[in-house]
Amino acid sequence: MCRLAAITSGEYFSPMENIIALETMKEGHDGSGMGLILKGLGGEFEELKDYPVLSGICSEDGMKTLDGYMNRIGFRLKYTWTPKTRTVRGIESRDHYFARVYDYPDMHRDKPLEEKEMLLLKTRLALRSLGEEDESIIIFAFYPDILALKEVGDPLQLGEFLGLDRSSLKAKIVLAQGRQNTNYAINLYACHPFFIKGYGTMTNGENTAFIPIREFLSGRNIPGYIGYNSDSEVFCHILHYTCRQLGYPLHYYKDVITPLKQDEIDARPDREAASYLKRSLRPLCIDGPNCVIGFTPDGTCFMVQDAKKLRPGVVGGVKGKFALMSEECGLDSVVPGRDKTTDVFPMKFDMVIIKPDAEEVLVWNQLHG
Amino acid sequence: MEPAARLDNNHELAVKDFPYIVRWRDDRCKRCGRCTAVCPMYAIEPAVIVQRALKSEGTMPEPQAVRRVITIVKQTTDISRYCTGCATCTLVCPNEAIEPEYNPAHKFNFHKNRGGHPYRRGGRRNDPAPSTLDRLRFSRISMLTDPALDAGRHEFRIRTYLGRILPAEELPVRVVNNRLEVNRKAGTFVPPVREIYPIMIGSMSIGALSPYMWEGLAMGITYLNEVEGMPVVMCSGEGGMPQRLLRSRFIKYFIPQIASGYFGWDEIVRAIPHMIEDPCAIEIKYGQGAKPGDGGLLMAHKVLKLISEIRGVPMGVDLPSPPTHQTKYSIEEAVAKMIQSMYMAWGFRVPVYPKISGTHTAKAVLNNLVRNPYAAALSIDGDDGGTGAAYNVSMDSMGHPIASNIRECYLDLAAQGKQNELPLIAAGGVGKKGNLAANAAALFMLGASCVSIGKYIMQAAAGCFGDEYNRCNVCNLGKCPRGITTQDPRLYRRLDPDRVAERVVEVFKSVDTELKKIFAPMGRSTELPIGMSDGISADDPAVAERLKIKYNC
Ligand code: SF4
Numbered sequence: 001m002c003r004l005a006a007i008t009s010g011e012y013f014s015p016m017e018n019i020i021a022l023e024t025m026k027e028g029h030d031g032s033g034m035g036l037i038l039k040g041l042g043g044e045f046e047e048l049k050d051y052p053v054l055s056g057i058c059s060e061d062g063m064k065t066l067d068g069y070m071n072r073i074g075f076r077l078k079y080t081w082t083p084k085t086r087t088v089r090g091i092e093s094r095d096h097y098f099a100r101v102y103d104y105p106d107m108h109r110d111k112p113l114e115e116k117e118m119l120l121l122k123t124r125l126a127l128r129s130l131g132e133e134d135e136s137i138i139i140f141a142f143y144p145d146i147l148a149l150k151e152v153g154d155p156l157q158l159g160e161f162l163g164l165d166r167s168s169l170k171a172k173i174v175l176a177q178g179r180q181n182t183n184y185a186i187n188l189y190a191c192h193p194f195f196i197k198g199y200g201t202m203t204n205g206e207n208t209a210f211i212p213i214r215e216f217l218s219g220r221n222i223p224g225y226i227g228y229n230s231d232s233e234v235f236c237h238i239l240h241y242t243c244r245q246l247g248y249p250l251h252y253y254k255d256v257i258t259p260l261k262q263d264e265i266d267a268r269p270d271r272e273a274a275s276y277l278k279r280s281l282r283p284l285c286i287d288g289p290n291c292v293i294g295f296t297p298d299g300t301c302f303m304v305q306d307a308k309k310l311r312p313g314v315v316g317g318v319k320g321k322f323a324l325m326s327e328e329c330g331l332d333s334v335v336p337g338r339d340k341t342t343d344v345f346p347m348k349f350d351m352v353i354i355k356p357d358a359e360e361v362l363v364w365n366q367l368h369g
Numbered sequence: 370m371e372p373a374a375r376l377d378n379n380h381e382l383a384v385k386d387f388p389y390i391v392r393w394r395d396d397r398c399k400r401c402g403r404c405t406a407v408c409p410m411y412a413i414e415p416a417v418i419v420q421r422a423l424k425s426e427g428t429m430p431e432p433q434a435v436r437r438v439i440t441i442v443k444q445t446t447d448i449s450r451y452c453t454g455c456a457t458c459t460l461v462c463p464n465e466a467i468e469p470e471y472n473p474a475h476k477f478n479f480h481k482n483r484g485g486h487p488y489r490r491g492g493r494r495n496d497p498a499p500s501t502l503d504r505l506r507f508s509r510i511s512m513l514t515d516p517a518l519d520a521g522r523h524e525f526r527i528r529t530y531l532g533r534i535l536p537a538e539e540l541p542v543r544v545v546n547n548r549l550e551v552n553r554k555a556g557t558f559v560p561p562v563r564e565i566y567p568i569m570i571g572s573m574s575i576g577a578l579s580p581y582m583w584e585g586l587a588m589g590i591t592y593l594n595e596v597e598g599m600p601v602v603m604c605s606g607e608g609g610m611p612q613r614l615l616r617s618r619f620i621k622y623f624i625p626q627i628a629s630g631y632f633g634w635d636e637i638v639r640a641i642p643h644m645i646e647d648p649c650a651i652e653i654k655y656g657q658g659a660k661p662g663d664g665g666l667l668m669a670h671k672v673l674k675l676i677s678e679i680r681g682v683p684m685g686v687d688l689p690s691p692p693t694h695q696t697k698y699s700i701e702e703a704v705a706k707m708i709q710s711m712y713m714a715w716g717f718r719v720p721v722y723p724k725i726s727g728t729h730t731a732k733a734v735l736n737n738l739v740r741n742p743y744a745a746a747l748s749i750d751g752d753d754g755g756t757g758a759a760y761n762v763s764m765d766s767m768g769h770p771i772a773s774n775i776r777e778c779y780l781d782l783a784a785q786g787k788q789n790e791l792p793l794i795a796a797g798g799v800g801k802k803g804n805l806a807a808n809a810a811a812l813f814m815l816g817a818s819c820v821s822i823g824k825y826i827m828q829a830a831a832g833c834f835g836d837e838y839n840r841c842n843v844c845n846l847g848k849c850p851r852g853i854t855t856q857d858p859r860l861y862r863r864l865d866p867d868r869v870a871e872r873v874v875e876v877f878k879s880v881d882t883e884l885k886k887i888f889a890p891m892g893r894s895t896e897l898p899i900g901m902s903d904g905i906s907a908d909d910p911a912v913a914e915r916l917k918i919k920y921n922c
């Protein structure tokens with residue numbers, strides 16, 4: 001089972017904090033990989049928040065293909081961040097790790113966000129397919145104010161390898177996952193956290209309802225609902241579908257993935273709408289065991305559990321900095337001085353929601369609101 | 370030497386030509402006559418024969434040949450009175466003196482067409498081989514990475530929906546104060562949807578069934594709903610329902626069926642203003658798996674007083690339903706207009722769905738229904754389905770197995786993203802070998818939202834003798850030895866409706882546990898695992914390929 005370490009804060013912090021938290025939960029991951037997604041970028045990215053960041057890995061050839069493609073579309077490179085990699089035993093370095101900030105093509109610069117998002121998504125998918133076969137181009141995200149890094153190896157060693165311990169790279173929200181590999185072959189596209197159009201999630205556990213969910217999402221005809229190299233990628237797309245496509249408030253995500261029984265719904269003030277939802281989104285019901293941690297475009301973070309099996313997950317911190325972790329020891333490493341009695345272990349009906357900038361923690365309960 | 374003429378039995382059949390040979394034991398029989406009295410076919414009769422025996426009476430052996438006249442039980446070779454193998458004789462024999470034995474070398478099908486009348490019978494396809502459903506196994510077992518659930522401890526929700534489900538995008542909801550609310554001003558028609566148990570009792574009419582059998586089923590269903598909290602529903606079959614039931618609150622557990630003969634619908638329509646509850650749904654029958662392309666037929670001898678009243682017809686006449694709905698000349702007519710008229714009858718509060726027989730063309734019907742916003746479901750009846758009366762050739766040689774038919778329809782819906790909008794109901798041989806829970810679960814994983822059973826519940830609840838070796842299967846003759854499919858009070862009085870009801874309840878309670886025993890190790894409990902095709906595998910690569918599931922060996 002993978003280990004998850006997410007931090008949300010009012011101040012910028014280094015992703016090394018997440019990595020160190022993962023290190024404390026070391027028996028839970030096997031060094032088969034780590035994924036990082038940073039949102040609310042600081043440091044050199046702070047001034048570039050409106051421009052999309054292309055995060056990925058390329059071979060020499062892949063880089064040329066990528067440049068050619070981006071030029072053709074009209075994306076202009078504004079800034080490139082590359083990790084100052086060091087040689088670390090056991091980690092096989094690839095040619096180019098990068099987060100590149102682009103300016104939109106002229107004809108898109110003044111378009112509304114939705115159109116820009118579509119362009120970014122299409123570009124990401126095109127680049128992905130250009131380099132998928134020979135793994136010359138691997139793209140994790142292409143979106144403003146989002147940076148993603150993924151690689152095979154032990155999280156702490158990867159932190160060192162990518163030079164994150166000495167880097168000025170900082171963010172206000174960082175999701176980090178230390179992988180416990182259940183497949184022999186490691187595909188970086190199967191590595192959490194996942195991201196689509198402003199929404200990011202990571203999960204531990206196994207999704208037993210994966211096939212019906214994948215079939216349902218694929219049938220929505222929504223660009224970007226592809227991939228599914230991991231059974232957990234659907235959690236991210238369900239989030240996007242619920243909040244963006246359908247426009248539901250975030251807490252309905254919990255109702256979608258773990259629907260209540262009809263008599264429980266009948267006791268809620270929104271019973272009629274919630275009953276409709278339960279029927280219409282029946283194939284998106286999960287059966288766990290899963291703990292899902294994620295964020296939405298406005299910087300809200302959350303943690304939810306499946307309804308029965310539950311995976312370890314705890315939320316705690318102080319105003320201005322909260323951590324969402326697989327284990328308490330991860331929490332201790334990030335916010336040691338907090339009042340532990342206020343730590344929240346979300347149960348079957350709960351959704352822990354942390355407001356942007358880690359202002360406040362709310363526990364939304366499916367039965368009682 | 371006997372004259373040659375007396376040896377000329379050329380135009381007679383031998384017992385060996387018959388599917389069942391009655392094994393009668395002279396030494397055990399006490400000549401009580403119960404077997405011959407009870408045989409629904411008059412296939413056995415008392416006879417007198419002259420027997421040669423050796424006798425010795427003195428102190429010394431002095432054998433003498435004597436001839437004596439004895440009574441025996443004799444099987445007839447008159448094909449109109451063939452032994453069906455029902456074993457009612459065995460059932461009533463106090464001395465275990467009589468038993469029918471299946472004769473695999475029989476020539477029955479060569480001869481059962483006397484008078485130019487093809488063989489007609491009840492039952493289902495006489496194919497004892499395991500169906501595709503019985504060749505599927507549940508092989509995705511949750512282990513370590515996903516802790517299995519506990520069938521005894523965890524909560525399981527084994528329910529499904531019957532009714533057209535709107536895609537979320539079309540729901541009339543809006544966000545008010547961070548909460549979803551139904552927007553009544555949107556004017557969107559939200560079709561009625563029922564939450565039901567995913568195994569329903571399929572359409573068997575009062576008429577085909579005896580009044581006691583139907584009553585037993587109906588009581589069982591009602592008990593399950595009212596006492597056990599299991600929303601099991603039952604379809605009426607063609608031919609209406611008793612007024613008493615139509616006007617009772619229990620009608621909500623029933624699905625009246627309208628078929629091409631429209632029998633009983635005058636009475637139903639008349640009852641509408643007096644109904645205090647809506648029925649669960651309405652089924653429009655276009656086809657039946659056991660006899661594709663055939664209408665219904667209730668033979669005259671089954672049309673007695675009760676039936677004539679319910680159906681609104683004279684007594685003692687054959688009641689054939691035509692193969693198609695005569696007033697409808699195209700699928701648009703048949704489906705759209707009929708569905709809408711039925712919706713209208715109940716003020717758009719009752720789901721209406723069609724039932725067709727399994728066919729290569731099911732997808733065409735399906736896609737027509739997808740475009741009809743009122744179609745509440747599609748029920749497909751595969752070729753292992755049963756019937757009360759049909760031509761043997763229809764049953765044995767016509768139709769499409771349910772497994773691949775459901776699968777391709779589900780995948781077709783999934784490709785359009787509509788697999789949750791139009792529920793598929795699978796029928797036809799579910800539980801053929803007694804594995805009801807396993808067959809049902811496999812069908813869910815292939816894509817069915819619900820399954821429908823008929824023959825299974827007759828066998829399990831009332832001990833129907835019928836099987837795929839053509840045992841019994843005289844449902845069409847009104848001679849049912851169990852009292853299940855007859856209108857003859859002397860026969861149906863054998864059946865105790867309370868016992869039938871009790872068995873219905875037992876069957877559903879046990880199948881519920883068995884379903885949990887399947888779903889729990891697969892890690893599924895919150896929703897029915899519809900379309901969870903990674904859960905099952907086939908023992909035959911061709912089957913696996915056709916169903917797009919794993920092949921395991
Ligand atoms: S098995 Fe049935 S049909 Fe055959 S002799 Fe016995 S009672 Fe008659």
Ligand code: SF4
Pocket residue numbers: 455491492827832833834835836840841842843844845848849850851852853854
């Ligand atoms: S027992 Fe009755 S219902 Fe069953 S096969 Fe025989 S006649 Fe038909």
